[in-house]
Amino acid sequence: MDTRTNILKTALELYNSQGVNTITSRHIAAKMGISPGNLHYHFRQTDEIIKTLYEHLAADFDVLVSELESIHPVSLDTLRDFAVRSLELAYKYRFIFLHFVEISLRVPAIRKDYYALTQRREKEFFAIFRQLKKEGIFRTDLPESIWEALVTQIFIMGDFWLSNNELTGRLKGSNAIKHYSEIFSGMFYPYLTPAAQARMAE
Amino acid sequence: MDTRTNILKTALELYNSQGVNTITSRHIAAKMGISPGNLHYHFRQTDEIIKTLYEHLAADFDVLVSELESIHPVSLDTLRDFAVRSLELAYKYRFIFLHFVEISLRVPAIRKDYYALTQRREKEFFAIFRQLKKEGIFRTDLPESIWEALVTQIFIMGDFWLSNNELTGRLKGSNAIKHYSEIFSGMFYPYLTPAAQARMAE
DNA sequence: TAATAATTAGTACATTTGTTCTAAATACAG
């Protein structure tokens, strides 16, 4: 395998399992059996590794979102499917979410990028809400401010369910994803019309 | 002022403003104008400073909870008041929430303590939910699993609203608290009975 | 094949960090 790709793969493994602050470029090189010099030939600065991994995550997530947007009409099932895929992706790059503030301090470019991203996503969520209301899945009797609060909730839950898992359950892999996708389902439930709630209970 | 207390005060300031990983015991000593030797006379290990600050937070929060539990019957206003006080307290010790996973890795005792705490809190929340249902404030037509999901939501939101603020809005002090207490209100809204919703809209 | 470019190993260096140690200064008790 390409050394550069291998560095990214090994770094992801180590960051995920031991945290972004305990793992240094030397650890990554040692685990791969290459010299520190070699590693720094491919990534002059260690932070570039983190930045690259973040970019991979962002790119993968963009694919998920554009897939979602291509489906019309949006059903509750497509939404649930999207949620599960998002959780899986987040789990793959979990060190980013587990150390999000740390990383955004260390690599300011990530912070800027993330900020721009949330601005875009916010609009996309509102568009999806609008569709789901039209289709009789989401309630239409809630004040607008409630939907705004929901978007922030989605962001916080989406970014930090992994941290919650780390601090409490420590569920691994598919167990974690299963548990938290149920939390996400539950989170939307009170926003559904009675008809949609009934369909969900089946 | 007591040197020990002063160390804690200065450490809190620096951790809050610059993060727990960038600030070292030397930074704290320098800011206070004392020697590193002196600082380590009072706290043999730097982590003890973090642990002590966490204990202060936990103790302060315990006071809030026991105050809440002493009030009968629980109204929507007491709940909102409790939420605002909680947010204020979290803001005071914000570095802990901004670096929760980091810290729990660095100081395993904190992790254990937090885990035990959430177990307790979970029960307390269910008890409060039961009361609020009895009083006609919370809906009684939602399945039990939805309330379980809500508790996890409350934990995640409560622990990570500060991280969300750090990554996006960067609101300061009372502005942050105001904004996120509205998010919290919005979060509970769909769980309220129509009567309670109407009263809230006033 | 010869020359050039890319990759790699290994070493080296300045900085930082947590912590310890010693001695001085200060506070306090009898």
Place this chain on the structure above:
DNA sequence: CTGTATTTAGAACAAATGTACTAATTATTA
């Protein structure tokens, strides 16, 4: 006032870290 305990400063050390540098090896290209 004298002796003891507490507090403080400052130096010292070992370990770790990011990164740069040099020389060797390997791959590529003409």
